[in-house]
Amino acid sequence: xxxxxxxxxxxxxxxxxxxxxxxxxxxxxxxxxxxxxxxxxxxxxxxxxxxxxxxxxxxxxxxxxxxxxxxxxxxxxxxxxxxxxxxxxxxxxxxxxxxxxxxxxxxxxxxxxxxxxxxxxxxxxxxxxxxxxxxxxxxxxxxxxxx
Amino acid sequence: xxxxxxxxxxxxxxxxxxxxxxxxxxxxxxxxxxxxxxxxxxxxxxxxxxxxxxxxxxxxxxxxxxxxxxxxxxxxx
Numbered sequence: 001x002x003x004x005x006x007x008x009x010x011x012x013x014x015x016x017x018x019x020x021x022x023x024x025x026x027x028x029x030x031x032x033x034x035x036x037x038x039x040x041x042x043x044x045x046x047x048x049x050x051x052x053x054x055x056x057x058x059x060x061x062x063x064x065x066x067x068x069x070x071x072x073x074x075x076x077x078x079x080x081x082x083x084x085x086x087x088x089x090x091x092x093x094x095x096x097x098x099x100x101x102x103x104x105x106x107x108x109x110x111x112x113x114x115x116x117x118x119x120x121x122x123x124x125x126x127x128x129x130x131x132x133x134x135x136x137x138x139x140x141x142x143x144x145x146x147x
Numbered sequence: 148x149x150x151x152x153x154x155x156x157x158x159x160x161x162x163x164x165x166x167x168x169x170x171x172x173x174x175x176x177x178x179x180x181x182x183x184x185x186x187x188x189x190x191x192x193x194x195x196x197x198x199x200x201x202x203x204x205x206x207x208x209x210x211x212x213x214x215x216x217x218x219x220x221x222x223x224x
Contacts, residue, residue, distance in 0.1 A: 041224045060223075061155055061216055064201035089223060101224045121224065129198070129216075130223030131156030143157040144222040 009069045010062065010091045014098035015040075023086060023104055033083050033106045037113035039121050041101030043094050051136040055095045056144060061129040072123045080116040082107050087120070089130060148172075150179075153216040161189050177206040179215070195219050 020040070027033060046053045069087055076085060083106045090100040101124070105116045125146045132144035150171050154162045169186075171179055176197060184191050196203050199212035 056222075058223075059156060061153065061198070061201075061218060064198060064216070065223075067201055125221065125224045127221070128223045129155065129218050129221055131219060132222035133156070143219060145220040146222050146224065 006066045006070050007073070007087075009066060009087050009089050010060065011088050012090075012092050014090055014094045014100065015088050015102045017099075019088075020099070020102055023102075027084070027106060030083060030106070032108055034108045035110035035113045036104065036106045037110075037117040038105075039101065039103040039117050040099050041121075042099055043096050045096035046134070048134075048136075048142065051138060051140070053096060053134045054137045055093050055135045056100065057093045057133040057135060057141075058089070058091050058100065059131050059133070060089075060091060065128050065130060068128045069124075072120060072127070075123075076105075076116055076120050079119065080105075080107065080112050081109070082112065082116055085116070085120070087124070089124075089128075093135070148210075150210070150212065151214045152183075153214065155216065156219040156222075157193065158190065158195055158217045158219050161193070162187055171210060174209055175206070176204055176208045176210055179210050180206060183217070190217075193219070 043056050073085060086104040088102040094100045103117060103120055105113050107113045133141050134144050135141045148171055149168050152169050153166050159165050173179060196218045198216040198218055200214055
């Protein structure tokens with residue numbers, strides 16, 4: 001295990017487009033980068049048994065989740081030629097249509113960022129203990145499972 | 148030994164607490180699971196994994212940890 005400081009991944013509430021825009025702008029000084037790739041997870045207004053999802057409330061086993069995010073980050077840097085990578089995941093209530101996951105990878109070359117981004121997002125979905133409570137418009141709920 | 152047990156998501160909804168201390172005198176995770184099931188019979192029908200000191204473990208693992216967590220299916224992203 002690396003003793004590098006764990007990065008902050010979790011953010012309270014939705015991830016705004018302003019935040020995403022600023023994250024892109026901050027990379028303009030890093031002129032060795034030739035390609036960025038971005039994944040945005042958005043809350044879907046699924047209709048389940050006639051009821052519409054209005055929001056998802058995210059909770060996490062935060063200590064373990066931060067450790068897992070850190071491991072994913074370390075493996076991604078080892079596997080792919082990345083200049084930088086950032087992961088942000090929401091906690092708390094995120095309404096349908098809002099962004100709950102923002103993964104941002106950068107590299108000198110485009111092919112690297114396609115492969116790296118898919119690897120990172122799939123690892124997050126499979127291995128990070130985040131839980132989602134799908135809240136319906138009538139305030140009832142069900143627990144979401146990744147598919 | 149006294150073990151801090153953490154509950155999340157739908158599991159916490161059933162146990163009606165996020166965390167508790169369970170006194171455990173066995174050795175295997177499978178024995179620990181029996182205690183959990185007898186305390187919360189509703190969990191027998193639920194899908195969850197167990198993490199010991201923040202690592203997922205199998206039922207044939209020895210209980211060594213100070214902290215166990217019952218984790219329902221992940222839904223990140």
